[in-house]
Every structure is written in structure tokens, then in C-alpha cells.
Amino acid sequence: MASAVQLRTDYSASDLRRLAAASKHANQSRRLLSLAAVLDGMDRAEAARIGGMDRQTLRDWVHRFNALGPDGLRDIRPKGHPPRLSKAQLAELAEIVETGPDRRVHGVVRWRRLDLRKVVADRFGVAYHERTIGKILKAIGFSHISARPRHPGQDPKVMEDFKKNFLRTLNAHVGHLSKGRRIEVWFQDEARIGQKNGIVRQWARRGTRPRQPADQRYDNAWLFGAICPARGVGAALTLPYIGTEAMQMHLDEISTMVARGSHAVLLLDRAGWHTTRMLTVPKNITLIFLPSRSPELNPVEQIWQYLRSNFLSNSVFETYADIVDAACEAWRSLTENPETITSIGSSQWAHIGHS
Structure with a gap:
């Protein structure tokens, strides 16, 4: 049976409970309370139940705490995939949308998501689904709205x-x-x-x-x-x-x-x-x-x-x-x-x- 991992000694049980009370992250708070119970000498299985976890999970969080301190007890947010279009490419896409299509070149008089999907693929070499094109447009400040009429002879x-x-x-x-x-x-x-x-x-x-x-x-x-x-x-x-x-x-x-x-x-x-x-x-x-x-x-x-x-x-x-x-x-x-x-x-x- 693996021996219990020792907790770092620069935090007392009182310190951890005070940090738990001040934390705005519920999961971090319950993990701090479990570790505080360990420092008080409680059996680790019982201490794990305080935080709603099993003993092996508590052991993993002890390793994180020893390495990173209280901040290591926060949830790890997945970063997701890195953006496939750079900031410069997004700015260029925004300019394309604002300028609008050329009917003789693009064959349409207004941009649709499927048209912009093709533009993005041809110009930037990135293939997106139409729904993703819509999400990108919203993220860079565009909405699908009705245009107001303008007289062609207007100055x-x-x-x-x-x-x-x-x-x-x-x-x-x-x-x-x-x-x-x-x-x-x-x-x-x-x-x-x-x-x-x-x-x-x-x-x-x-x-x-x-x-x-x-x-x-x-x-x-x-x-x-x-x-x-x-x-x-x-x-x-x-x-x-x-x-x-x-x-x-x-x-x-x-x-x-x-x-x-x-x-x-x-x-x-x-x-x-x-x-x-x-x-x-x-x-x-x-x-x-x-x-x-x-x-x-x-x-x-x-x-x-x-x-x-x-x-x-x-x-x-x-x-x-x-x-x-x-x-x-x-x-x-x-x-x-x-x-x-x-x-x-x-x-x-x-x-x-x-x-």
C-alpha cells in the first residue's frame, strides 16, 4: 500500500480554513478544507469525504498543493483549440464582410455564411463549418440585420x-x-x-x-x-x-x-x-x-x-x-x-x- 504523501508545512490548518472561507471558487474551498483536516491529524479517508472525493483523488490534490500552493487547488480549465485564424486574418475577414461582395466576382449581392466559408478557405486555407463562420462573425462584432434602402444617386x-x-x-x-x-x-x-x-x-x-x-x-x-x-x-x-x-x-x-x-x-x-x-x-x-x-x-x-x-x-x-x-x-x-x-x-x- 502506498504511503501517505506529506503535506508542505508552510501553511497551517487555520491558514487553509481562512483561505477556504475567502475563496470565490467552491471546489477550491472544499479541497482546502480536506487538506486542513489532514493537517489536524484526521484519517485521510475521512478528510477526503469532507471534500466530496475519494482518498486517491485527495492524494492527487496533495501533490498539486505541494507543487503550486492554494492556487493549485483550483479547477483546471481546458484551453480548447488555439484559434485557427490569427488576429490579422480576423481583421482582414472583418474588412471583407464590411466591404461586401462583388456580384461579378462572387456571384452574390450579399454575404451568406456559405459564401464566407469559401472565402475563408480560399484566402486563409482554413475550412470551417457554416455554423462556425456565424460564431466567428458574432465574435468580431457582426450581426445578421436588415439593411436600410439607399438611393443610388445619393451624394x-x-x-x-x-x-x-x-x-x-x-x-x-x-x-x-x-x-x-x-x-x-x-x-x-x-x-x-x-x-x-x-x-x-x-x-x-x-x-x-x-x-x-x-x-x-x-x-x-x-x-x-x-x-x-x-x-x-x-x-x-x-x-x-x-x-x-x-x-x-x-x-x-x-x-x-x-x-x-x-x-x-x-x-x-x-x-x-x-x-x-x-x-x-x-x-x-x-x-x-x-x-x-x-x-x-x-x-x-x-x-x-x-x-x-x-x-x-x-x-x-x-x-x-x-x-x-x-x-x-x-x-x-x-x-x-x-x-x-x-x-x-x-x-x-x-x-x-x-x-
């Missing part, structure tokens, strides 16, 4: 210049106002709400494919909406048509929502019914037109997305009146939560400090 420089020079543009439009007049920044847009409605993502059990009603009819109304993010307020009309007359009614409605003694600058796109000289702009509103083909500068676009996702999609409207009711109820739900308007609509470049 990013024009958009950046507009944001950079917004305060100068603002002053040029309202410089005639009396000093100290409060200025409110508003944004305006229109959205079609109709029977041909969208279907949005929803939570469902994995492996199932939920169904939602999809109407094939085309009756619709127009929701004219405007928001002032700084105040968390909005003004909207649901109308059966779009055009100059409808826009005039909306301007008049916005005018009633501007705070008393304030002046509103209304940012909007260059639709024909916005720019026509047939409009009579209320005295407490000044129009500022956004650059062409730049819906990203108008946060009302995100308001539409919010309303469709939360109140209008996955629905069937039997009549025009149902469409109007749904649009009005969605807008009321929005305006009942001013913080939502502020959260969605606030743009750092359009913040003027005293709105």
Missing part, C-alpha cells in the same frame, strides 16, 4: 456638408426674427398606410414558420406626420390623398402645435407639394429643404418604421375607415410617449441647444 458628401453647416443654414433662414425668439426644429414626411400591408418579424418557437394575414387589396390613406424631437410632440393628419391641398392642411396643423412665442423651422424633403409656391406657409413656420435623395436625414422615416413594426403590420383592414382608424390610433400611441419621439427623432447635428 454622401452633400449630406455631411448639410449636417456640418446646419446651424449656418438655420441662421440664414431665421436671422430676421427678433433676438431671443425660441426656435423649434421640426421634421415632416408622409407615409402611405393601406390594405397592402407589411409583415414584420416576430418571436416564435424555433423550427416553426408563423403565418400572418396578407391583404391583396390596394385601398390606402396618407399619414402626414411631423415631430419636434426636443419637445417630444407631433402633429399629424390622415388624409385620402396627397398633394398641395393636403400639405397646406398639414402646415396649418403643425402651426397650432408650435409653442406660444416660438418659431418652428420645418425640415422636409423636396417633393413637389412641399416646394410649390402655391403653399401659404404659416407665420410661425419656416421651411428648410433637405438635400435631394437623403431620407436618412429625416428621422420621421424611423417614426414610420416604428409605427409599422409596432401598430400597423400583420393586419388586415377591411375598409378605408379601418385604415384611418388604425393610422390615427398608431399616431396617438406615439404621441402619448414623448420620450419615444425624442429617442427616435433626436439628431445631434440638428440640436440647437435652446429648442
Whole structure:
């Protein structure tokens, strides 16, 4: 029978119990208590049971303790396989993903895991399963998300210049106002709400494919909406048509929502019914037109997305009146939560400090 392995003598039983009490590792604590019992002279089989182990396992931990001290009693975490792609290769992969595929070269217009699997194999000589490619993408900061539309004729420089020079543009439009007049920044847009409605993502059990009603009819109304993010307020009309007359009614409605003694600058796109000289702009509103083909500068676009996702999609409207009711109820739900308007609509470049 093998003789008992002697414990190192630079720790007392009291020292080991104190270390066990302070340890954040449960397994290390119970091993320390077993060794403390050994130092107190307890039979090793009994001491092993204190730590929930047999005598041979206790002997192994005694060897670890003698060699490494209390730290040697912690669990050994397997390190797993070393990464097969270096940090430089992962950075290159991230750049490939961000740049996107070339349809003429790669044959696709968006990266799929199976496409990137081939790219990784061809460029780095490493073969991964598609699921592993997905895990790698998440590890380097990517998510599988929907892209936002962008007009092909859009000029990013024009958009950046507009944001950079917004305060100068603002002053040029309202410089005639009396000093100290409060200025409110508003944004305006229109959205079609109709029977041909969208279907949005929803939570469902994995492996199932939920169904939602999809109407094939085309009756619709127009929701004219405007928001002032700084105040968390909005003004909207649901109308059966779009055009100059409808826009005039909306301007008049916005005018009633501007705070008393304030002046509103209304940012909007260059639709024909916005720019026509047939409009009579209320005295407490000044129009500022956004650059062409730049819906990203108008946060009302995100308001539409919010309303469709939360109140209008996955629905069937039997009549025009149902469409109007749904649009009005969605807008009321929005305006009942001013913080939502502020959260969605606030743009750092359009913040003027005293709105």
C-alpha cells in the first residue's frame, strides 16, 4: 500500500480554513478544507469525504498543493483549440464582410455564411463549418440585420456638408426674427398606410414558420406626420390623398402645435407639394429643404418604421375607415410617449441647444 504523501508545512490548518472561507471558487474551498483536516491529524479517508472525493483523488490534490500552493487547488480549465485564424486574418475577414461582395466576382449581392466559408478557405486555407463562420462573425462584432434602402444617386458628401453647416443654414433662414425668439426644429414626411400591408418579424418557437394575414387589396390613406424631437410632440393628419391641398392642411396643423412665442423651422424633403409656391406657409413656420435623395436625414422615416413594426403590420383592414382608424390610433400611441419621439427623432447635428 502506498504511503501517505506529506503535506508542505508552510501553511497551517487555520491558514487553509481562512483561505477556504475567502475563496470565490467552491471546489477550491472544499479541497482546502480536506487538506486542513489532514493537517489536524484526521484519517485521510475521512478528510477526503469532507471534500466530496475519494482518498486517491485527495492524494492527487496533495501533490498539486505541494507543487503550486492554494492556487493549485483550483479547477483546471481546458484551453480548447488555439484559434485557427490569427488576429490579422480576423481583421482582414472583418474588412471583407464590411466591404461586401462583388456580384461579378462572387456571384452574390450579399454575404451568406456559405459564401464566407469559401472565402475563408480560399484566402486563409482554413475550412470551417457554416455554423462556425456565424460564431466567428458574432465574435468580431457582426450581426445578421436588415439593411436600410439607399438611393443610388445619393451624394454622401452633400449630406455631411448639410449636417456640418446646419446651424449656418438655420441662421440664414431665421436671422430676421427678433433676438431671443425660441426656435423649434421640426421634421415632416408622409407615409402611405393601406390594405397592402407589411409583415414584420416576430418571436416564435424555433423550427416553426408563423403565418400572418396578407391583404391583396390596394385601398390606402396618407399619414402626414411631423415631430419636434426636443419637445417630444407631433402633429399629424390622415388624409385620402396627397398633394398641395393636403400639405397646406398639414402646415396649418403643425402651426397650432408650435409653442406660444416660438418659431418652428420645418425640415422636409423636396417633393413637389412641399416646394410649390402655391403653399401659404404659416407665420410661425419656416421651411428648410433637405438635400435631394437623403431620407436618412429625416428621422420621421424611423417614426414610420416604428409605427409599422409596432401598430400597423400583420393586419388586415377591411375598409378605408379601418385604415384611418388604425393610422390615427398608431399616431396617438406615439404621441402619448414623448420620450419615444425624442429617442427616435433626436439628431445631434440638428440640436440647437435652446429648442
